[in-house]
Amino acid sequence: MENQSTHQLSGSYLPPKSSETLQQSGKDEVIEVSVRLNRKKALPSPAPAGALLSRPDYETQYGADAAAAELVETFAHSHGLTTVDIDLARRTIQLKGTVSEFEAAFNVQLMTNGSYRLLNGAIHIPESLKDIIAGVFGLDNKPIARPMFQVAKKDGKVVSHAAAPQAFTPVELAALYDFPTGVSGKGQCIAIIELGGGFRNKDITQYFNGLSLHAPNVKAISVDNAKNSPGTADGADGEVMLDIEVAGAVAPGAKIAVYFAPNTDKGFLDAITKAIHDTTNKPSVISISWGSAELNWTPQALDNFNESFKTAAALGITICIASGDSGSRDGETDGKVHVDFPASSPYVLACGGTRLTVDNNTLTSEVVWHDADDSASGGGVSDYFALPDYQANAGVPLSISTKFKGRGLPDVAGDADPDTGYKVLVDGQEMVIGGTSAVAPLMAGLIALLNEKTKSPAGFINPKIYANPSICRDITGGDNKTTSAKTGYTAGPGWDACSGLGVLSRLS
Incomplete structure (x- = not known):
């Protein structure tokens, strides 16, 4: 040769x-x-x-x-x-x-x-x-993704649980969203992909004791020599603990397998394929809260990741991915709109963000998450992946940037505003964290509950929810237009590029 x-x-x-x-x-x-x-x-x-x-x-x-x-x-x-x-x-x-x-x-x-x-x-x-x-x-090893979480702060200081009465535990959110009861995700495995950071077992035990729940069985799996490496609360540990604590609190009976990989396209892809084909832990749902704008990826990465998600669909594995935390610009500053990958793959459930208003334990309103500083629900239209058949009647517009007839995201949404965020424990420190990072494990926990309830894997749910959008509670207020992108999208009745079809809590 x-x-x-x-x-x-x-x-x-x-x-x-x-x-x-x-x-x-x-x-x-x-x-x-x-x-x-x-x-x-x-x-x-x-x-x-x-x-x-x-x-x-x-x-x-x-x-x-x-x-x-x-x-x-x-x-x-x-x-x-x-x-x-x-x-x-x-x-x-x-x-x-x-x-x-x-x-x-x-x-x-x-x-x-x-x-x-x-x-x-x-x-x-x-x-x-x-x-x-x-x-x-793996020939190049540049960092490829960022975690999609944001820590609630006031006057530059991290907000404690006591100082955030408008924040929620994942258990409280599951109740507000009317997630299934009488099931715990028993018999299911939730895979979580992490490209940095780590967890400490003592934090997991303490957190779940505080929720009066048995701590889930959490297993760390090394990919490409990366390991569970907890550092400090202001680093990637925030992402890792958020993912574990949200998914585990929603589905405490599920096993959680955390795949730690290097933050490269090789490491990311290897972790995904390891999880999909893990014949020991056999995940039925995978949560991913890392990504970056489509233009940062090579076409071979976009294609190979997408083919792996297609494999997951064939195996009955649901993939839940955060849609991004920078609104319509997705972290880019070129004055154009962008969507986040891997959330833009047509074979995954892209998870956008909302802000809740609750009065006396009753949800009174919910709008698209959008803060004044370009922190907002990621969403838009792919410039790479064509409009999938299941979105043919969803009213997805052409891409603002390229006029491409592409896949629209997100598909669903949930609480992501740090001000109404999730009470978590990271490296012994109480924190309130938001971002669409939290919505991916929230949805993964829901899928684990539904899988146990129906005694069958939900799998690739996108065609089902688009065929019956009434199973989602529509979010019609707010937008994700950002200063840097100079444009973006506005929520309205039906699917939109801010909150998708809305909040999902059931599949029938």
Whole structure:
């Protein structure tokens, strides 16, 4: 294979937004790379109701082909690379070698800005493997996502539970939203993807004791050598503890598996595929509260993540993802609107944000979350993923930026305003946290309850809720227009790009 022609891997390179001083990456640095393989055959989409695949059946029919994987191995070994792992269900081969060996193998130059590696052009693969390799991840290792949580503060100080009478415990919110009672999520596993931070068991025990609940069974799972690494309350621990405490309080009978991965597109994707294909813990729902605007991702990342979510749909796994905390701009400052990925995938439940008003334990009003400082429910129209069939009659507008007929998000919404946020415990400190980060685990907990109640996985629920939008309580007030984007969206009757179809509490 040494002298054969090469093929440029489509969508493997994203030019940097701005110029920065780069130098050649260290040639002898040892790195690991994930090579994603194509399926044996195309996976039908969406998965027909009542025709879910088991994980073994999926691998047999739609996983990677063993002979194809062997061809990739032969190519890799000819360049001095070694095989760390092959997983045909995940369609992933993990390779290890030096920067110089990977540069030679994939005909690419790796640079560094002093903090992380960057590609200096597209990845190339042998012409003979162009129909086998779907993506190559890990040559660059720049941070790809941010957590979608916001801490409530007053005069620059973190607000305690006692100083936030308008905030809620997840148990109180579940009651206000009329979540199912008489079930606890028993027999379910909620997977949570984390790209930093960690949890302390003593915090979990203390928090759930305070709620008069048994602490859930929480298991940390290492992906790509990342570990449960708790730090300080003002870091990523806030995201980790928020996710565990919200999901666990809503569904205390469910097992919680937390997949810790590096904050790179490789780490993120590896964690997702690990969770989907975990035959030990077998998650029925996955909560993700990390992401960034679509324009920050390579097309190969957008496509490979999306195909993984399509796999989850076929297996009956519900994916709940935060839609973003910066309104219509999604953290970008180019004066345009953007939506967040991976929430923009058509195979996930994108979760937007609201603000509650409660009087005497009764919900009196609920509007789109939007603070004056560009903190607001993420939402809009994808510039990459086409409008899915289930949204054909939802009234999704064309993308403001590109006029593309794209997937609209969010799909549903829930309490996200930090001022009416969630009472949590992080590294021994009482905090009130909001953001759409909280809505993803809230919905994941709800799905676990519904799965136990119906004795079957809810799975890919988007077609069902769009076919029967009355099962959601519509949010018709507010907007997510932001100063930086100079435009955005306004809530109204039916689906909108601020709160989706509204608040979900049932599926029938």
